[in-house]
Amino acid sequence: MMFLLYFLVFGLVVTIVMGLVTSWIDRKVTARVQYRVGPPFLQPLIDIVKLLGKETVIPAGAAREMFLFAPLLGFAGVVSASTVLWANQLHAAGFMGDLIVAVYLLTIPSLSIILGGFASGNPLASLGASREMKLVVAYELPFILAILVPVIWAGSFGLGDIIESQKSFMTAGHISGMIALAVAILCIQAKLAMVPFDIPEAETEIVEGPLVEYSGPALGIFKLTRSMLLFTLPFFLLVLFFGGLRFSGPGFFRTLLEYVGIVAILTVIRNTNPRVRIDQAVRFFWGPVTILAVIAVVLALNGI
Amino acid sequence: MSLKLKALLKSPWVFHLSTGSCNNCDIEILDCLTPRFDIERFGMLLAGSIKHADVLLVTGSCNRMSVERMKELWEQVPKPCLVVAVGTCTASRGIFKDSYNCPVPLDKIIPVDVYIPGCPPKPEAIIAGVVKLIEKVGSGND
Numbered sequence: 001m002m003f004l005l006y007f008l009v010f011g012l013v014v015t016i017v018m019g020l021v022t023s024w025i026d027r028k029v030t031a032r033v034q035y036r037v038g039p040p041f042l043q044p045l046i047d048i049v050k051l052l053g054k055e056t057v058i059p060a061g062a063a064r065e066m067f068l069f070a071p072l073l074g075f076a077g078v079v080s081a082s083t084v085l086w087a088n089q090l091h092a093a094g095f096m097g098d099l100i101v102a103v104y105l106l107t108i109p110s111l112s113i114i115l116g117g118f119a120s121g122n123p124l125a126s127l128g129a130s131r132e133m134k135l136v137v138a139y140e141l142p143f144i145l146a147i148l149v150p151v152i153w154a155g156s157f158g159l160g161d162i163i164e165s166q167k168s169f170m171t172a173g174h175i176s177g178m179i180a181l182a183v184a185i186l187c188i189q190a191k192l193a194m195v196p197f198d199i200p201e202a203e204t205e206i207v208e209g210p211l212v213e214y215s216g217p218a219l220g221i222f223k224l225t226r227s228m229l230l231f232t233l234p235f236f237l238l239v240l241f242f243g244g245l246r247f248s249g250p251g252f253f254r255t256l257l258e259y260v261g262i263v264a265i266l267t268v269i270r271n272t273n274p275r276v277r278i279d280q281a282v283r284f285f286w287g288p289v290t291i292l293a294v295i296a297v298v299l300a301l302n303g304i
Numbered sequence: 305m306s307l308k309l310k311a312l313l314k315s316p317w318v319f320h321l322s323t324g325s326c327n328n329c330d331i332e333i334l335d336c337l338t339p340r341f342d343i344e345r346f347g348m349l350l351a352g353s354i355k356h357a358d359v360l361l362v363t364g365s366c367n368r369m370s371v372e373r374m375k376e377l378w379e380q381v382p383k384p385c386l387v388v389a390v391g392t393c394t395a396s397r398g399i400f401k402d403s404y405n406c407p408v409p410l411d412k413i414i415p416v417d418v419y420i421p422g423c424p425p426k427p428e429a430i431i432a433g434v435v436k437l438i439e440k441v442g443s444g445n446d
Contacts, residue, residue: 027344036342043347046314050358053308055382057355207352215355215382 003087010090011083019227020044025260026230026267033271044227051220059213061121070116071214071221077108078228085159085235089244094160102159102236103147109225110136110191113200116222117210128209131278132200135190138285139197143187145293149180150240152300159239166243176299181241183293185265188233190281192226195270199278234262312358312384313438315347319357319381323374323410325364328424329391333361335427343431359386359434362416365393365406371413378414386417386437390430395419417441 023044031038058064084102088094110132117129151157153174154165171177190197201209211222238244238258245255276284322330336343337350351357354377366374389410392398400406410416418440420433 031342031344035339037345038342039344039347043315046311046347049307050311050315053311054358054384057380057382203352208356211356212353213355219356 002091003083006087006090007079007083010086011079014086015079015082015228015231016224019224019229019231020048022230022234022263023227025263026270029264029267030271033268048220048224048227051223052217054216056216056218057213059121062213063119063121066115066119067213068218070112070119071218071225073115074109074112074225075221075228077105077112078225078232081105081108082228082232082235085232085239088159088163089239094158097157098159099147099151099157099162103144106191106229106233106236107136107140109229112225113210113222116214120210120213122213124206124212125210128200128202128206128212132193132210134278134282135193135197135200138282139187139190142183142285142289142293143191145290145297146180146183146187147240149176149296149300152297153177163239163244170241170243172241174300175304176296177241179292179296179299181237183289183296184237184241185262186289187285188237189266189269190285191233192229192266194266196273196276197281198275199281202275205275230263234259234266237262309384309441313442315349316359316386316434316438317349317351317356318359318361319351319354321360321362321374321377323362323364323370323394324367325391325393329363329393332424332427332430333363333390336430341427341431343434346434348434354380355382357381357385359388359437361388361390362394362410363390365397365400365403366408366410366413367405368407375413386441387414388433388437389416389419390433391425392421392423395421398423 024039024041027043028038056068058067081102084094084098084105088098114129114132114136117125117132150162150166150171153171154162156162156165172181193199193201201211206212211219214222235245238255242255242258245259246252247255320330320333335341336348348359360378360381362374364370387410389395393400393406394410397403397406397409418433418437420430422429425433
């Protein structure tokens with residue numbers, strides 16, 4: 001019963017609202033960086049409503065069931081991940097090893113994009129899906145190494161314990177925590193497929209990659225999933241490195257600052273970098289980023 | 305007006321379809337995205353895929369080769385979809401009126417909602433045309 005409440009209210013409604021607000025911030029900041037005015041506040045919501053009202057065209061060569069199922073799979077993944085995070089945040093209603101569950105659930109949206117891309121039977125979509133697959137293989141290794149640092153500091157795989165252990169001193173205050181945070185931010189940049197790592201979608205090259213054949217509600221759900229990830233992933237980092245959200249007094253402003261800070265870093269990276277090739281991305285994540293993550297883990301094991 | 309149409313008018317994603325134009329109109333359309341005009345203020349984005357489009361911006365003189373492709377694309381657009389004829393060539397064939405290769409203007413092939421004349425039309429004219437389109441569909445005189 002309790003979990004159903006978290007699922008409907010926090011996992012679904014709060015995440016959608018926060019995700020749309022965050023994607024507006026992203027678009028507005030991007031516009032300001034380019035000396036434009038940018039879209040109005042309700043624009044992300046209007047886009048989704050419009051897409052829900054349009055026709056869905058299913059291509060003749062597509063695997064129909066998988067084509068329509070993939071967006072729902074990704075949506076379910078992000079809602080569940082958000083529910084696990086909120087349940088720990090508000091009620092300490094976690095279970096053993098829920099961090100591992102959250103990590104797996106956060107991979108499902110990428111998986112759904114791969115499935116949808118291959119199911120749509122378009123060469124550009126297949127190309128995008130295969131690139132997405134390579135990108136997932138590239139960033140998951142450093143991401144999991146970076147997540148190990150808060151686990152080492154907390155001494156537990158439970159999200160509740162990780163939040164609890166940071167009551168006095170947050171993980172991002174340690175040197176190892178700072179390095180791990182930097183690695184994790186680079187990884188979620190790739191997870192969100194934002195510009196230096198938007199290789200799977202590459203609008204100017206393979207016209208949105210896996211989403212090229214999607215239209216109407218199916219496309220709308222993909223876009224909504226992307227917006228919700230834009231909230232859930234920074235929230236995940238807040239839980240791991242900053243001790244979760246605080247709602248009372250000065251703690252609220254600190255939380256707000258941390259959240260907006262992470263989103264701003266993502267947006268600035270996205271606006272100041274050109275797209276890299278897939279081999280460059282894989283080399284980047286398996287080379288310098290993984291080495292940094294390993295250094296952070298070693299430092300954390302030595303208590304620095 | 306239904307919510308569906310209202311949302312469509314507030315976030316029209318445009319697809320840019322050239323049917324053998326001289327590229328002038330195409331460049332003017334891209335100008336609308338620059339900081340000076342910034343059509344993202346009105347929620348407009350340039351869609352890369354025809355499946356994401358709400359408005360077709362058709363440029364060029366509809367020559368025999370491209371007409372078949374254009375019909376195919378028109379059938380692939382998720383409806384509801386609006387069509388804007390950009391430039392004199394699309395509206396009335398312009399200087400290619402007597403050409404063997406340009407049999408008919410655009411509105412004899414697919415239904416056109418608004419015409420933007422000019423060779424090429426200025427970005428201001430294109431934005432004014434889209435505003436007229438939004439007013440026309442919004443007031444229900446379709």
